Amino acid sequence: MYFVVRGFDRPGSLDVRMANREAHLAFVKGGPVRLHIAGPLTDGEGQMRGSLLIFEADSEAQLRDWLTGDPYQKAGLFERVEIDAFKWVVGAPDSK
Template sequence: MMPLYAVICKDKEGALPIRQENRPAHLDYINETGIVMLGGPLMEDGKMCGSLVILEAPDLDAAKAWAAGDPYGKAGLFESVSVTEWKKVIG
């Protein structure tokens, strides 16, 4: 099994329209790349405010490249993106 990486993205203020417009391309990218193990929106007060994606990738550079290629990021949805190795312990 390859290492796991957490991609944690925080949306820009008022970015919901960008998220909605680019969702189909984002989901296609996930399916095409085949390295996403888990993923979904971060929530705050019942509203989407970011994304958490767990990747299975050969190394940190590959995980960062995946994040850089995500249509959400390319569309300017995010205020910040961090990619860090993650170790699954439970679940």
């Protein structure tokens, strides 16, 4: 199953994001879930204010459990995290 994960940064937390960025990137590239797309959400001036990722996992529970180890999560970067099941239609890895 595919899942879209959106993490919204706490106000004024760019320093937390930058201090944990390399560890976060290494974390999301490994593990029992497969990362397909990832990148920062930005404001109108290009300032990072959150994250958007698309994962493939066996279940939402598996993904949620795994994400507790994300360095961003551990550092308290996110004000909130939203996870939605996603039916990937256009451009999906298994589409022909």
